[in-house]
Amino acid sequence: MKRIYGVLESQFRRYYEKASKQSGDTRENLVLQVERRLDNVVYRLGFAVNRTTARQLVTHGHFLVNGKKVSIPSYKVRPGDVIEVKEKSRSIEPIKNAIEINKDKNRMPWVSVDYDNFKGVYERHPKLEEVIDLPVDVQAIIELYSR
Numbered sequence: 001m002k003r004i005y006g007v008l009e010s011q012f013r014r015y016y017e018k019a020s021k022q023s024g025d026t027r028e029n030l031v032l033q034v035e036r037r038l039d040n041v042v043y044r045l046g047f048a049v050n051r052t053t054a055r056q057l058v059t060h061g062h063f064l065v066n067g068k069k070v071s072i073p074s075y076k077v078r079p080g081d082v083i084e085v086k087e088k089s090r091s092i093e094p095i096k097n098a099i100e101i102n103k104d105k106n107r108m109p110w111v112s113v114d115y116d117n118f119k120g121v122y123e124r125h126p127k128l129e130e131v132i133d134l135p136v137d138v139q140a141i142i143e144l145y146s147r
């Protein structure tokens with residue numbers, strides 16, 4: 001899971017600690033911690049072909065969240081946040097290629113995207129069962145970190 005989302009050990013441990021202190025299912029809380037990261041949301045919206053590229057694009061300041069430049073990949077996106085590609089960044093190849101590849105693909109149900117305007121909205125938090133492309137046993141991760 002750390003490798004999939006590009007998160008370092010210390011940061012992932014903090015995500016687990018926070019998830020375990022929240023009410024509700026710790027597995028779902030942990031997945032939510034990594035799914036809310038700006039680099040992941042950029043990837044989920046289809047503005048990058050993978051999370052590594054999304055992380056780099058965010059770090060280089062190519063995205064606005066609610067009209068403000070955010071260059072921190074671990075920035076936590078909230079429901080209703082509008083993520084858009086900066087005007088000057090709309091012509092760069094990695095973003096244009098990603099949009100071309102992802103234009104006809106189904107997006108995750110918790111995000112909506114308007115490729116014509118280079119904007120997307122993080123509509124709501126995902127449920128654990130909706131994150132179908134996560135090939136890990138989250139319960140095993142919880143058990144490992146709870147020791």
